[in-house]
Amino acid sequence: VADIGTHWLDLLQFITGMRVVRVCAALKTFLPNRRRPVGSIETFQAKLAVPQDTEPVAIDTEDQGSVLLEFDTGATGCFSVSQVMAGRKNRLDYEIAGSKGSLAWDSECPNDLWIGKRNEANQVLMRDPSLVDAEVRSIIAYPGGHNEGFGDTSKQLFRDVYAAVAKGQQPAQPSFPTFAEGLRELRLCDAIVESHRKQSWIKV
Numbered sequence: 001v002a003d004i005g006t007h008w009l010d011l012l013q014f015i016t017g018m019r020v021v022r023v024c025a026a027l028k029t030f031l032p033n034r035r036r037p038v039g040s041i042e043t044f045q046a047k048l049a050v051p052q053d054t055e056p057v058a059i060d061t062e063d064q065g066s067v068l069l070e071f072d073t074g075a076t077g078c079f080s081v082s083q084v085m086a087g088r089k090n091r092l093d094y095e096i097a098g099s100k101g102s103l104a105w106d107s108e109c110p111n112d113l114w115i116g117k118r119n120e121a122n123q124v125l126m127r128d129p130s131l132v133d134a135e136v137r138s139i140i141a142y143p144g145g146h147n148e149g150f151g152d153t154s155k156q157l158f159r160d161v162y163a164a165v166a167k168g169q170q171p172a173q174p175s176f177p178t179f180a181e182g183l184r185e186l187r188l189c190d191a192i193v194e195s196h197r198k199q200s201w202i203k204v
Contacts (some may be wrong), residue, residue, distance in 0.1 A: 009079070009185075010185055020070070021070055022070040022201050023188070023204060025068075027196040030084050031059060034059055035054035063083040064080070064084060065080065065081045066080045093108075101116055110127075112127070126144065128144035130144065139156045139175075160175045160176050
């Protein structure tokens with residue numbers, strides 16, 4: 001789950017510009033035994049299997065994690081990752097709280113942005129290319145009212161990667177992850193695991 005969480009942190013850094021400098025983590029294995037299909041099974045078909053088609057398997061990796069964060073600006077945050085929450089398929093949600101307002105986004109409702117207000121009514125902004133910055137508009141493929149989702153993220157990612165390959169050089173500020181981000185993610189994973197092991201704050 002540490003690896004899943006650091007993907008979340010990479011995107012948060014991209015959104016806010018803030019970098020995590022310390023972490024304090026608690027990881028846990030809630031289901032030490034699970035059942036796996038006997039033989040091969042088609043992707044997304046696991047729920048169609050009947051009990052006699054599975055066998056028990058011991059689990060020695062964590063399936064839930066909670067992490068406190070400290071950013072280079074002095075801001076703090078937290079995140080939880082779970083692979084055992086009943087009913088959730090692959091939800092990713094963010095909430096950013098500021099002094100004048102808040103923002104929240106949920107990947108299960110990807111075309112809505114919740115905007116929290118302190119002194120006026122809250123808002124829900126639907127994705128609309130005509131209402132966003134030109135830089136953001138370039139990664140929106142469909143007009144307002146037409147949903148874009150998980151598959152579109154890969155399409156936009158590879159579009160930018162292939163454009164850089166075609167030019168023969170990396171952009172000054174690439175919109176896609178680089179080897180440097182990959183290394184940063186590994187260091188975050190290591191820090192989270194070390195924090196859990198030592199039960200203390202760990203610098204990244």
